[in-house]
Amino acid sequence: MRSWRAAWREYVRNRIGVAGLALLIFFALMALLGPFVAPYDPTLSSADILQPPSVLHLLGTNEVGQDILSQLLYGAQASLIVGFAAAAISAVMGSLVGLVAGYYEGYAGDLLMRLTDVFLVLPALPLMVVLGAILGPTLYSIVIAIGLVGWTGTARLVRSQTLSVKQLAFVESSKASGARDYYIIFSHIVPNVIPVIFAQTVLVIANSILSAAVLTFLGLGNPSTITWGQMLEFAFTSGAVTTAWWYVMAPGLCIMFVVLSFSLVGYSLDEMFNPRTRKI
């Protein structure tokens, strides 16, 4: 891998990647600054129920008169944080499993991979729902539920990368120099596997945000925290789908575009780092 500047230059050449990054920055700003620029307190109910977008309420109001735009801005934080946190758990777990399975192979490796297979085979959504229900109605339980289910893809990828890095000559040289396993793993294998983990994790974040939206939509999670998924749930339960299109569109489009932005960035990163298209 080159220096950061060269990597940046290469990334920028891909228009898809730039578009994704721009969108990403937009949503990051929304999450950071949302509460400061929101015109209203999102929990403030008013008498203007289910009003369409107007000058007063740019995105209209919901069934208890709350301003949808403000809810969207406040909700960005929670939605994104849940996505990031869950993805972090998946990334760490998946990488650890993949590294150990790939470096040590043998029975330990086989066992870990069979475990991964088990998790792969279990249907993700029902599993997440069950975990969420067991762990209780908080945002943390959603994070854990998603994290515990989403690590398998990373594990497989990291394992195969580890296997191929492991047999490169510089690892052998290291061993011949007397390096011990932990040194080789952290000093040689990890730096050469990280680009791939990075690209994969960005996609995992996209997935996690979506899963978080789904889970909050299904009713798990803390009802008093505003998230986009939850906004959608209220939209459905209050029957606004047929009458107040703005109520459904606002959070729905946001979810869609956030996921899209991560996917685009992840896709371009993957193109850059994928060992099949470039040398390690």
Next chain:
Amino acid sequence: MKCSIRVRGKFERKNAKLLTVEGLRVYYKTNRGLLKAVDDVSFYVGKGEIVGLVGESACGKTTVAMSIMRLLPTGARVFDGRVLFNGQDILKATEQQLRDIRWKQISIIFQGALNSLNPVLTVREQIAEGILAHETVDKETIDERIDALFKYVGLDPARRMNYPHEFSGGMKQRIMIAMALACNPALVIADEPTTALDVVVQYQILDLIRNLREKLQISMILITHDLSVVAEVSDKIAIMYAGKIVEYGDTFRIFEKPKHPYTRALLNSIPKMQGAKTPLTYISGSVPDLTGPVPACRFYDRCSYAQKKCAEVEPKIEEADANQSVACHFWREIEDQ
């Protein structure tokens, strides 16, 4: 577009020219600029002749082969030159004409071809696929031809229903050669055909190549970095350096009296099995970056005979002898030393 080599003498009259490359220039578009991979290369292959295209990494020999087959990757463009085959310029041929030429007239064995056999198809299926892509023949003819091909390359015809993994490296290379001969081409281009093979197998393949030339009168362009391989089989060699041909002519003459400093240094850097052990010479430095400005003679920075003129005026290839041409300003002086 003038042909810049004319090797006169009985050599030329004996062999009709099958393929002539004239002034070929192939450049690649890279993010650092235009890479002049092949810059004004000219040579010809006579009927029944084996021409060795020799050079080290990044000299452009594979690019020349790909240009002849019109198989250049995107980003590479032929900027100039002609490739004449049977009076026709391949570089200007239409798709239809190319289909008639490829495999039926000119075929190619790619570098590392042993690994390009499809593991889930039998060998027979793969050769048949190649034949059927260019000719319409029935199953019996195909089988007959495969039998004959196998016999030519020294394989047991009964093994044609085997899968690639059941063959050794040397056998796989023979299969590739059989595939290249499947439609009876006049010219075969072989890119590093023996590089991945063991010594004994290499000898067997080279022997096979010699036999094929005798039995079938096939012409061949043999691309390699290994001078001892061309010494074994080729009639003529063209030594390439940084996209240009620096010396060209009859194999025996070049080995006996190399005229270009690069050729001389190259020959001196090969350890010998016979004779006294003399210290090997080597060429320090590395090949110039072909995307940037290069000295007029590309070998200038590494040449022990370099003079001021060499950096400013490009040496054109000139006839030094019957059957030997060299691109160097001072080859006469060097020879006298």
Next chain:
Amino acid sequence: MMTNATQDTLVEVKNIKKHFPVRRGLFSRSQNQFVHAVDGVSVSIRKGEVLSLVGESGCGKTTLARLILRLLNPTDGTILFERQDLFAASGSEMRKLRLQMQAVFQDPYASLDPKKTILRVVSEPLVVNRRKNGVNVQEKVRESLIAVGLSPPELYLSKFPYELSGGQRQRVAIARAIVINPRLIVADEPVSMLDVSIRAEILTLMLDLKQKFNLTYVFITHDLAVARYVSDRMAVMYLGKIVEIGPAEEICANPLHPYTKALLSALPSADPRTRHKDVQVKGEVPNAIEIPAGCRFRPRCPHAFERCTVEPELVKVGPDHYAACYLAEEVQ
């Protein structure tokens, strides 16, 4: 056996064997099928010599190299380094032994971690063996780089491998190997992937370093001409065993084992006048799973006779020259 260990011996290989089980299916690890990569090799490596291991692919030379470096554990036999058993050594003893032997591998593009600067690459043996001492490390790395001809070293310290040419990378690999002052260097095809015109440079460098630092080399190559150029002694391997061993010049001028003769005559010479040699050997190297009974070379040997049904041992056929062939024996 010809392991006559003397004062002169640095490494003694004693009847070492390495068999790899052939994996079949998901869980079954072996079904009594083994790849006999190294099948009983005994040799003494003398201090200060260059011993080359030559042979075709599958002959076991690479596996033997890894056994000497203790990157693999043997199925049988052992190796003594200065009379200390490599495979019986404890963790800390082994770490001390590792300091004495280093490796240079074939692929200059894969033998350096692409994510590390040259400084980190060359200093690794020091760091890993806790020989770091702040200033000393940089100093030693500089010395090493100068010794391999990468001068001034400051130019290279902060570069990454992708910024260097193949020849330069190989020099870095050599610098890494000598930075902890080893006694033995095992070089596995160190020049095969380099351009021909650069090979001589690296070979000359290795020989110079040998003089300067009192090194011993085990040099693995399939290129007999290169082996002849650098080595004092040559050992020819076939299907996991040494079939002929002796002074390099002697073996090239007077090969006595039929396989060595075949190898030498099959070598393309860089001289078009000596073409069309008559190589007397049939077929190709068989796989190392089913070793032929008796002499391993018997199925391909043009001179095989009745005695060859019993595997021959290495016997003396000349001054310091040994061959495992009954015919060679009878000549003497």
